[in-house]
Amino acid sequence: MTHNLSHSLSKLGYSHAWCVDFEFMALSGHKPHPVCMVAKCLITGEVIRLWGDGMSVCPFDVTPDNLFIAYYASAETSCFDVLGWPRPCRMLDLFTEFRCLNNGVGSGHGNGLIGALLYYGLPTIGGEEKDAMRDLIMGGSPWSDDQAAQIVAYCESDVDALGALLGAMLPVLVYPPSRFGQALLRGRYMAAVGIVENNGVPVDVDLRSQLVTHWARIKLGLIDAVDADFGVYMDGKFVRAKFEAFLMANNIPWPCLPSGGLALDDDTFRSQARAYPVISPLRELRHSLGQLRLNELSIGPDGRNRTLLSTFRAKTGRNQPSNSRFIFGPSVWIRHLIKPAPGRAIAYIDWSSQEIAIAGALSGDNALWEAYASGDPYIAFAKQAGLAPADATKKSHPDIRNACKAIVLGVNYGMGPESIAAQSGIHIDSARELLRLHRGTYRVFWRWAEENVDRALLGMPLETVFGWRIHFPPGCQADINGRSILNWPMQSHGAEMMRLGLSMAVEAGFMICAPIHDALMLEAPIDQIEEQAQAVAEIMAQASEIVLGPGKRCRSDIKIVRYPDRFEDEARGSVMFARVMALLKAAQNDRE
Numbered sequence: 001m002t003h004n005l006s007h008s009l010s011k012l013g014y015s016h017a018w019c020v021d022f023e024f025m026a027l028s029g030h031k032p033h034p035v036c037m038v039a040k041c042l043i044t045g046e047v048i049r050l051w052g053d054g055m056s057v058c059p060f061d062v063t064p065d066n067l068f069i070a071y072y073a074s075a076e077t078s079c080f081d082v083l084g085w086p087r088p089c090r091m092l093d094l095f096t097e098f099r100c101l102n103n104g105v106g107s108g109h110g111n112g113l114i115g116a117l118l119y120y121g122l123p124t125i126g127g128e129e130k131d132a133m134r135d136l137i138m139g140g141s142p143w144s145d146d147q148a149a150q151i152v153a154y155c156e157s158d159v160d161a162l163g164a165l166l167g168a169m170l171p172v173l174v175y176p177p178s179r180f181g182q183a184l185l186r187g188r189y190m191a192a193v194g195i196v197e198n199n200g201v202p203v204d205v206d207l208r209s210q211l212v213t214h215w216a217r218i219k220l221g222l223i224d225a226v227d228a229d230f231g232v233y234m235d236g237k238f239v240r241a242k243f244e245a246f247l248m249a250n251n252i253p254w255p256c257l258p259s260g261g262l263a264l265d266d267d268t269f270r271s272q273a274r275a276y277p278v279i280s281p282l283r284e285l286r287h288s289l290g291q292l293r294l295n296e297l298s299i300g301p302d303g304r305n306r307t308l309l310s311t312f313r314a315k316t317g318r319n320q321p322s323n324s325r326f327i328f329g330p331s332v333w334i335r336h337l338i339k340p341a342p343g344r345a346i347a348y349i350d351w352s353s354q355e356i357a358i359a360g361a362l363s364g365d366n367a368l369w370e371a372y373a374s375g376d377p378y379i380a381f382a383k384q385a386g387l388a389p390a391d392a393t394k395k396s397h398p399d400i401r402n403a404c405k406a407i408v409l410g411v412n413y414g415m416g417p418e419s420i421a422a423q424s425g426i427h428i429d430s431a432r433e434l435l436r437l438h439r440g441t442y443r444v445f446w447r448w449a450e451e452n453v454d455r456a457l458l459g460m461p462l463e464t465v466f467g468w469r470i471h472f473p474p475g476c477q478a479d480i481n482g483r484s485i486l487n488w489p490m491q492s493h494g495a496e497m498m499r500l501g502l503s504m505a506v507e508a509g510f511m512i513c514a515p516i517h518d519a520l521m522l523e524a525p526i527d528q529i530e531e532q533a534q535a536v537a538e539i540m541a542q543a544s545e546i547v548l549g550p551g552k553r554c555r556s557d558i559k560i561v562r563y564p565d566r567f568e569d570e571a572r573g574s575v576m577f578a579r580v581m582a583l584l585k586a587a588q589n590d591r592e
Contacts, residue, residue: 005167006043009067017042017067018060019162022079023137023155029300031198034079035137038156042163049152058085069162071095071113073187074311077194091187094165097173099312104471117161120168125157182467189499192506193311200304201327201513201521204339204566212294214587219289221583226285238286252276275419284576288331298325316491317468319515328516332573333580336566345526345562347533349540350519351554353377355412355490361548362489363448367441378405385437407434412490414483449486456485464492465547493547494518501543505536526562533558
């Protein structure tokens with residue numbers, strides 16, 4: 001602790017500034033089990049060391065004049081939650097700020113605490129020593145007195161490192177003055193995430209167990225059922241030559257690797273399935289067979305899916321939880337395993353056409369915002385562009401609406417006329433004309449979008465209204481993907497909306513089970529679910545207006561599932577889930 005650091009924190013209005021670190025055991029799917037905690041106040045010099053049962057009472061105030069500093073703060077607040085301690089009002093997470101400062105350029109040593117310390121030239125223990133201490137902690141009790149002392153000392157070393165790191169980072173966190181408030185907003189989200197990760201998502205563990213038992217048989221059945229329309233498998237294996245023949249027969253272009261071979265990774269299949277929906281069942285099958293490991297879903301003894309949400313990992317600031325551990329990560333049909341317990345219900349509340357709302361509001365394009373506000377931005381575009389009469393509806397002009405939908409959505413992803421034509425089933429010349437009309441109808445949006453790409457090409461950062469930024473280092477402009485830059489403001493501001501909405505909902509006392517891209521999952525008693533879902537939807541609307549500006553609210557759709565029903569994604573995954581259930585039933589009957 002230095003006098004300058006203490007003075008700077010006091011000037012910010014804090015009576016205490018606690019660097020906090022917990023050591024805990026964290027088994028897959030379980031809530032954390034705190035082992036010890038060390039906290040040091042950078043203003044008063046107080047030190048608190050707690051072990052085991054000594055953590056039964058929160059040792060400090062969590063009022064707004066008490067600042068808490070952590071590195072990946074959701075781990076600390078999840079321990080607060082388990083111990084029954086009140087959540088801190090003011091949290092500063094040096095992980096999120098280090099990630100923000102280096103987003104797009106990298107730190108050279110990773111984004112962990114050791115990497116941040118090395119970046120600033122600060123002393124740190126070695127990675128091997130850190131791994132050894134983690135192994136000792138995860139090995140569980142009983143620990144000898146000497147081992148306990150080692151664990152507390154290791155915890156304290158991280159707290160000391162936090163103080164040193166804050167001293168190095170504080171000058172860039174307080175200038176301009178608004179930046180510190182933005183950092184606290186991100187810390188506020190991390191404080192809420194710790195509670196959400198503890199809540200977890202309710203899962204039908206009995207069905208999951210049955211699927212695991214019969215998965216080998218089910219996989220073969222899925223291949224037979226889905227491949228009947230493609231003919232690209234032989235003896236249970238995907239055959240590249242057969243797939244090439246299918247593509248040629250159906251006149252579907254496909255991206256290639258530098259070697260000339262077809263790109264067969266899941267990202268390519270996902271984007272191609274978006275452009276050519278006929279591919280979707282095959283993509284779902286490959287995703288299920290290649291990546292799905294039902295026994296890897298991180299499920300605790302209480303039947304709840306809990307896993308690290310990996311906050312801020314994406315360049316847009318979105319979460320990136322493990323695809324194998326998070327129930328929303330694997331194939332879409334797996335979501336059908338989500339099922340509330342007796343007497344309980346869940347609500348899936350998602351922002352409707354979120355990216356269109358963001359594009360219209362932030363670009364200042366009144367025509368685009370009016371299209372969103374109409375409730376159907378696709379038919380609105382058709383009317384604005386002169387493609388449909390003023391009284392046109394989704395029912396009266398379905399073909400025109402579908403073509404316009406492909407354009408409106410495709411633009412946000414930077415899709416070209418070829419992909420848009422394939423997705424909408426229209427001729428490429430028609431797609432080019434629709435793109436021309438979109439540019440002419442929403443001139444303000446396109447000027448704003450192209451200015452963002454120009455900034456990137458000039459090596460200038462892009463930044464959200466709350467200060468999450470991405471950097472484009474000089475010399476790397478040749479590697480800039482114009483499509484991703486076009487979409488970055490929409491995705492990053494969508495992340496801001498989600499973070500703020502989740503924080504507000506948790507602070508209001510609602511049980512949020514998970515954030516899912518542009519949605520929140522709420523759990524409540526059956527007799528309260530409708531009222532609570534409406535309240536959370538209103539919170540999400542408020543959060544969107546805070547991000548987008550006065551009068552710019554993003555509406556939400558609500559889907560409620562009550563016990564004994566299960567979560568269903570009717571638009572995606574339902575066909576595959578029905579196939580899986582039929583195959584499971586056949587496998588169980590054969591076994592009997």
